[in-house]
Amino acid sequence: MTLKILDPTVSADEATDVAVAKRVADLDGKVLGLLHNGKVNGDHLLDLVREQLAARYGLRDVVVVRKPSASRVAEDAVLDRLARECDAVVTAIGD
Amino acid sequence: MLTEATRRRTITAEKVAINAVLAGCRPEYMPVLLGALEAMADPAFTLHGAITSTGGSATLVVVNGPIRQRLGFNAGGNVFGPGWRANATIGRAIRLITLNCLGAQPGLLDRSTQGHPGKYTYCIAELEEENPWEPLHVTRGLAPGTSAVTVFAAEGPHNVLSHYGETAEAVIVALADTMASLGSFSPGESFVVLAPEHVQILARDGWTKPRIREALYARARRTVADLKRGGKLAGAVEPGDETRWEHRGRGPEDIHIVVAGGGAGGHSAFIPSWSRDRNSLSVTKEIR
Numbered sequence: 001m002t003l004k005i006l007d008p009t010v011s012a013d014e015a016t017d018v019a020v021a022k023r024v025a026d027l028d029g030k031v032l033g034l035l036h037n038g039k040v041n042g043d044h045l046l047d048l049v050r051e052q053l054a055a056r057y058g059l060r061d062v063v064v065v066r067k068p069s070a071s072r073v074a075e076d077a078v079l080d081r082l083a084r085e086c087d088a089v090v091t092a093i094g095d
Numbered sequence: 096m097l098t099e100a101t102r103r104r105t106i107t108a109e110k111v112a113i114n115a116v117l118a119g120c121r122p123e124y125m126p127v128l129l130g131a132l133e134a135m136a137d138p139a140f141t142l143h144g145a146i147t148s149t150g151g152s153a154t155l156v157v158v159n160g161p162i163r164q165r166l167g168f169n170a171g172g173n174v175f176g177p178g179w180r181a182n183a184t185i186g187r188a189i190r191l192i193t194l195n196c197l198g199a200q201p202g203l204l205d206r207s208t209q210g211h212p213g214k215y216t217y218c219i220a221e222l223e224e225e226n227p228w229e230p231l232h233v234t235r236g237l238a239p240g241t242s243a244v245t246v247f248a249a250e251g252p253h254n255v256l257s258h259y260g261e262t263a264e265a266v267i268v269a270l271a272d273t274m275a276s277l278g279s280f281s282p283g284e285s286f287v288v289l290a291p292e293h294v295q296i297l298a299r300d301g302w303t304k305p306r307i308r309e310a311l312y313a314r315a316r317r318t319v320a321d322l323k324r325g326g327k328l329a330g331a332v333e334p335g336d337e338t339r340w341e342h343r344g345r346g347p348e349d350i351h352i353v354v355a356g357g358g359a360g361g362h363s364a365f366i367p368s369w370s371r372d373r374n375s376l377s378v379t380k381e382i383r
Contacts, residue, residue: 071144
């Protein structure tokens, strides 16, 4: 008798329709995106991130976007804009 | 068959079946489980937020229609408690799927501050036989005689004990007071699960479902001053805050009435939304 083990799990790498963006080596001359998820103080956290990264790299530009609701996924238009305009994006929650 | 929109994980029928067996479901429960998952995948439900938020919600599942008897759901005594395989295992299968297939494991993606016991299982049926009005799924637009499942990203049930008033007014006062308590107060949706005793009193006194919803909406309210004093809103109390009112929900249609529970006892339940506003809404699907 053979025993067949069935796996109840779906792992993260089985996600469909997702291609991971190319990693950047550094942020010199790059456009940084900052996506605030809408929670209280998330903007302050991102301000600090911006300050730290700007001190370390010669950023070409910074794009700041805020989600209207922390619970809901960012709208396609917002994600498309970040993908189009930015080389790297940092997102943060607050509270 | 189910794709979760945020992390794009697809759950196949095979994975649903494996988790259903682990949970103890019988094969004939599958249409209910698939209906619940389909409803949870509706964008209005905001599945990823509901299963990961500090708010710690669980998916309340309410089953309506003839499938209740066919599969042996409990809608009577101890309706939120143990003892019935269909209720227990369908709720458990949903939890196992969120754990095993959606990555919502405690401490990883599930960041619930406290969570609640409904995260083990949280599935009830409506006691339509004791409902003098129309059942939940009919109020929500489905035809009488159909079977349906409703999902709601929800806190645990809050008991509303009202034994001695024996009037509709007393039942409404107790319900509205519970709904207005600061802890869960928000403009989100509400489920009100009425016990048969309370239903009989309300019906005897001539109350209809729309009237109940309107009365609860009108009375389940707090002043802005109260909300600030309780840390529900930021800022100090300002002139005018004592006379500015916020309501539970955006309108009477945000208050959903379900009849369930044992024949004896004046214990109804108020179940608040996880969502503090419109970010996650209850969804009803026909079971096919």
